Amino acid sequence: MRDRLDKIRAQVLEAIDSTSDEKALEDIRVRVLGRKGELTLILKTIGRLPLEERPEIGRLANRLKEEIEESIRARKEVLRRLYRRSQIEGLDLTLPGRCRPLGSLHPITQVMDEVCYIFERMGFTVVHGPEIELDFYNFEALNIPPDHPARDMQDTFYIDDKVLLRTHTSPIQARVMETQRPPLRIIAPGKVYRCDSSDTSHTPMFHQLEGLMVDRDVSFAGLKGVLTSFVQQVFDPDTHVRFRPSFFPFTEPSAEVDIQCVMCKGKGCRICSHTGWLEVLGAGMVHPEVFRHVGYDTERFTGFAFGLGIERIAMLKFGIDDIRLFYDNDLRFLQQF
Amino acid sequence: MRILTSWLKEFVAFKVPVKALAEDLTMLGLEVEEIESVHKGLDSVIIGHVEETIPHPRASHLKICRVSLGREEVQVVCGAPNVKEGQLVALARPGTVLPGDKVIRPTKIYGVRSEGMLCSGEELGIGHDSTGILVLEPGPGINVGRPLIEAMGIDDWVLDIGVTANRPDCLSVLGVAREVSAMYDIPLYRGQGSEVRTQGSEIPISIENPELCRRYAAAVMEGVKVGPSPDWLITRLEASGIRSINNVVDATNYVLMEYGQPLHAFDLDRLIGPEVMVRTARSGETITTLDGRERELQSDMLVIADRERPIAIAGVMGGSETEVDVDTGQILLESAWFTPVQIRRTSRALKLSTEASYRFERGIDPNGVMRALYRVIGLIAQIAGGHLVGTTDIYPRPYRDREVSLRPQRANRLIGIDIGSEKMADLLKRIGIKVLYAGDKEIRAIVPSYRPDLKEEVDLIEEIARLYGFSNIPTLAPRARIVTQAPDPSQGLIKKIKNVLMAHGMTEVISYSFVSPRDIDSLGFSRDDPRMQIVKIQNPLSDDQSVMRTNLISSLMGAVARNQAHRNQDLALFELGAVFYNSTSGELPKEEQRLALLYTGSRHSDLWSGPKGQIDIFDLKGVLEGLFQAIRVSEWKVVSNTPHDPFYLPGSSARIVWRDGSVLGTFGEVAQDVLDAWDINGPIFVSDLSMDSIERASCRQITFCPLPRYPAVERDTAIVVSDQVSVQDLMDYISTKAPEVLEGVKVFDVYRGRPVPEGSKSIGLRFRYRAPDRTLSDQAVSKAHRRLIRSVLQYYKAELRE
Missing domain, CATH: 3.30.56.10 (Phenylalanyl-tRNA Synthetase; Chain B, domain 1)
Structure with a gap:
């Protein structure tokens, strides 16, 4: 019996060491240690041996079993390493990864989100309003009565005499003020519509963001503060900003905000019509007439409002020279962002 | 301007x-x-000194001139009879563009090199002498080598x-x-002249509608010789963007540009009466305006008429029958003030905007009417001869000075500065405001008649801010209370949806909200479908953009068409935006936010590994599942045997229904008719979802669920059922029979074909059992599982697949 164990030992250990894969190793295990395995059978028959041999043979057989198990485990480890090495050989890490191709968000969405985020950090809350709007909110509540020449500033699409496609996001000002009391700090992003034929700088639909802050002591100096900070965040902290007088019927004093041309740094180029400046925002102190429309006390409250075109900012940020590209929905354009 | x-x-x-x-x-x-x-183009016209002239060897009338420009000398061939040595001349160097777009280039004249041209005053557009070259008198600033325009001080x-x-x-x-x-802060020379009143003319003038015409002044001149205007006047008009007509008309336009007062000249001999009446048009009246177009007048339009007919549309344009031309000898000049709204309505109704109407509708200076009239009389006398017969000034409602007051403290607070009332008063005086009183509490002022925009305190505050200089106003953090307002939850949801879709490889598109009616028709909606409640635009730019979209599917079809035209075949697109329906209730059409997804082409066609092949409906459904998981919409299911939207291929679409029965949206394959209408290649898979419903179904509250303490046991079973049985149906049935310990069921395989009999399919299901309070025994699981499977098999007359 002892010889048989020795023989098994010699054969099996050698066989284990010469295996080349885990399958062969498993076969050996089954042959020797499986339910009907050679050694298993010996262990099962130990009971039938003469009494005096039993402890000795039992000990040897059990030790052999442990020895084989250990050897299989060790060989398995060796084989794994060999296998890993073979895998690594010939591995071309320059092949592209198995990535799920990403889509992209529309550049207008990206810039709108960024712009909103800047104002939200300054405590403004996003609100929305309808895109098809009443003439009243789009014009009259904003101090633009019928037959006012300021109506020429915005060519309007009409649905009927009283209903139109909003020409700016400003009507949301009036809608919010009708239902809320100061203090107010809101921004209103959205689509707006103008009856302009398309060219490189006009599309009949575009995006604006309107802002409004109203409280007891809001001043033009504060307006300058908020908008200067905004412009320097959205473009560059070193961007030069200037405020110059302008006219909007719903603000007074009104201002247009220019930044130093991002293309030529103020030297003068085609983009800035050789002025060195680019207009990016319209703003001003809310006109008392607008407050009167919504029943605010013009003696107690002052406020400022501003509006900006998202396409304009996106074009400057990304160097896009034709606004129509935003609405062609061409993947070759969209996937650049 | x-x-x-x-x-x-x-x-x-x-x-x-x-x-x-x-x-x-x-x-x-x-x-x-x-x-x-x-003098665009004349930058390189330089003052030169003629050093020497030599006769041209091959052309006796030409001279070869050596011209010094100070640091250098150039050779020019010149044909002018008056060129002589020692003259100071104007040399146009190569690159100069003379009036009339004549470009100067280096050239050879009869074999002799000429590097420029010596110019006459006429050639340069600065004089009228064309008989010879311009010869400059020596004087201060007239230095050799200097640009001519600058040296002569005539830069303009x-x-x-x-x-x-x-x-x-x-x-x-x-x-x-x-x-x-x-x-x-420097003086103004002209424009403040007081009004001179003279004797009336013989022409009867009346204003029937003084509320529409506040002032009407006229002058009669006779002996006028109509002809071309002098050059200086033509130059100024043309630079201002106005075409020259004749000296009389040009004079009225000149004064219009100079003083902002529109003027009109009538040929007095052609006025019937002669008489002038300012009245509204009578019904049926027409007039042929100066632009040659016959126009029908409405009874609310104001006209200037003679005894019988309208001779001008007040404040907009004159009539051609009384036009001033070469035969004119006597003229009637009009200088008036019309009500802005009146002029604006007429101009818009006639779709006719002129320099005159543009100014009237914004408001001109009522006190400037006579000043302009006298100015034009003087100018006509100067350039067209003739003399004044008399003037009339009908001013039924004279302008009254407007007083506006201002509180300096209010101004300082609104602007965010701190300046005294003296300084404010000083700024206001500079723009012609008459300050009556300037105290710390109040400034009272009279605004000038030419500033209709200054009506109330804030208007003066704006003037102060403007004159003080916006750049001098400090840039400060705003002084306002903190506002606590919860953000609109849909904002975060929209952002999340877009990001999840992007991560799934989808690209966002934004399309115009207006579409062609054909785009909506292409989807085949029935007449009573809400998506046929189309909102039309009254004044569209074109038929292609004449109605508001009622769905996003047509927008995505448009995007596919454009991309396929550019050979972008593999598309994964989405759009999130508003659609619009007419509604009988409410003042405004109904607006609804929707989300649409689209897939077409091959799956990852540009990858060397990973799943390939054509996109199918389950790629789209997988994205929907991922999306709903991300935004926590649970307990939704797909119901396929329902009426489908007409743009889907029959039998290939389904509704997505939430637990309360509301429809979140639909998905499916686009019908061939739609693809044909758009001339695009399929198959195309789309999903159309309601943002409102999704927002309602999206769970914002996350509740922690304790981790399971006992292991789960899984059992895999494949069941052969009829093809008619949907997985959803099977799942629904299982959930009704599920033992308490069944944690979940998943489909891991679907198989059709041998040995599964035709008309049947094998569905592989993985059941997961777990109890919250104990480890389930193998036996207990097997028992529960067997009972469940037995009931499924019975219910569906199904078999186990071995």
Whole structure:
């Protein structure tokens, strides 16, 4: 019996060491240690041996079993390493990864989100309003009565005499003020519509963001503060900003905000019509007439409002020279962002 | 508004260079959009000294001139009879563009090199002498080598100023001069002249509608000789953007540009009566205007009429029958003030906007009417001869001075500065405001008649801010209370949806909200479908953009068409935006936010590994599942045997229904008819979802669920059922029979084909069992599982697949 164990030992250990894969190793295990395995059978028959041999043979057989198990485990480890090495050989890490191709968000969405985020950090809350709007909110509540020449500033699409496609996001000002009391700090992003034929700088639909802050002591100096900070965040902290007088019927004093041309740094180029400046925002102190429309006390409250075109900012940020590209929905354009 | 600096200088002596002037005007609110040199192209016309002239060897009338420019000498061939040695001349060097777009280039004349041209005053556009070259008198500044225009001090520029709608006073040289005068605090030379009243003329003039015509002044001149205008006047008009007609008409336009007062000249001999009546049009009246078009007049339009017929549309355009031409001898000049709204309505109704109507509708100076009339009388006398017979001034409702008061403290607070009332009063005086009283509490002032925009306190505050300089106002953090307002939850949801879809490889598109009616028709909606409640635009740019979209599917079809045209075949697109329906309730059409997804082409066609092949409906459904998981929409299911939207291929679409029965949206394959209508290639898979429903179904509250403490046991079973049985149906049935310990079921395989009998399919299901309070025994699981499977098999008359 002892010889048989020795023989098994010699054969099996050698066989284990010469295996080349885990399958062969498993076969050996089954042959020797499986339910009907050679050694298993010996262990099962130990009971039938003469009494005096039993402890000795039992000990040897059990030790052999442990020895084989250990050897299989060790060989398995060796084989794994060999296998890993073979895998690594010939591995071309320059092949592209198995990535799920990403889509992209529309550049207008990206810039709108960024712009909103800047104002939200300054405590403004996003609100929305309808895109098809009443003439009243789009014009009259904003101090633009019928037959006012300021109506020429915005060519309007009409649905009927009283209903139109909003020409700016400003009507949301009036809608919010009708239902809320100061203090107010809101921004209103959205689509707006103008009856302009398309060219490189006009599309009949575009995006604006309107802002409004109203409280007891809001001043033009504060307006300058908020908008200067905004412009320097959205473009560059070193961007030069200037405020110059302008006219909007719903603000007074009104201002247009220019930044130093991002293309030529103020030297003068085609983009800035050789002025060195680019207009990016319209703003001003809310006109008392607008407050009167919504029943605010013009003696107690002052406020400022501003509006900006998202396409304009996106074009400057990304160097896009034709606004129509935003609405062609061409993947070759969209996937650049 | 195009303003010549030379003209401006007649009113105000500013000393700054043109660029600085433009910059300063811009910062004052008169945005200079462009600066254009009148002598554009003459930058390289240089003063030269003729050193020597030699007769041309091959052409006796030409001379070869050696011209010194100071540092260098050039050779020029010249044909002028008056060229002589020692003269100071104007040499146009190569690169010069003379008026009439004549470009100077180096050339050879009869074999002799000529590097430029010696010019006459006429050729340069600065004089009228064409008989010989311009010879300059030596004098201060006339130095050899200097650019001619600069040296002669005749540089002139056109400032193109964007005048805002509130500043009609700046639609004239005088108005801009007033601003320059205020800006630099320097005197204004002209424009303040008092009105002179003279004897009336014989022509009867009456105003029937004084509420529409506040003032009507007229002058009669006789002996006028109509002919071409002098060059200087033509030059100024053309630089201002006005075409020359004849001297009389040009004079009225000149004064219009100068003073901002529209004027009109009638041929008096052609007036019936002669008589002038300012009245509204009578029904059926027509007039042929100066542009040659016959126009029908409405009874609410104001006209100027003679005894019988309208001779002009008041404030808009004159009639051609009384037009001034070469046969005219007597003229009637009109200078009037019409009510802005009246002129605006007429101009819009006739779709006719003129220099005159543009100014009237914004408001002109009622006190400037006579000044302009006298100015034009003088000008006509000067350039067309003739003399004044008499003037009439009918002014039934004279302008009354408007007093506006201002609280300095209010101004300081609104602007965010701190200046005294003296300083404020000083700023206001500069723009012609008469300050009656300036105290710490109040400033009382009378605003000028040419500033209709100054009506209340805030208007004066704006003037103070503007004149003080926006750049001098500090830039501060706003002083306001913190506002606590919860953000709109849909905002975060929209952002999340877009990001999840992007991570799934989808690209966002944004399409126009207006579409062609054909786009909506292409989807085949029935007439009573809400998506046929189309909102039409009254004044669309084109038929292709004439209605508001009622769905996003047609928008995505458009995007596919354009991309396929560019050979972008593999598309994964989405759009999130509003659609619009007509609604009988409410003042406005209904707006609804929707989300649409689209897939077409191959799956990852450009990857070397990973799943390949054509996109199918389950790629789209997988994205929907991922999306719903991300935004926490649970307990939704797909119901396929329902009426489907007509743009889907029959049998290939389904509804997505939430637990409360509301429809979140639909998905499916696009029907062939739709693909044909758009001329695009399929298959195309789309999903159309309601943002409102999704928002309602999206769970914002996350509740922690304790981790399981006992292991789960899984059992895999494949069941052969009829093809008619949907997985959803099977799952629904299982959930009704599920033992308490069944945690979940998943489909891991679907198989059709041998050995599964035809008409049947094998569905592989993985059941997961777990108890919250104990480890389930193998036996217990097997028992529960067997019972469940037995009931499934019985219910569906199904079999186990071995």
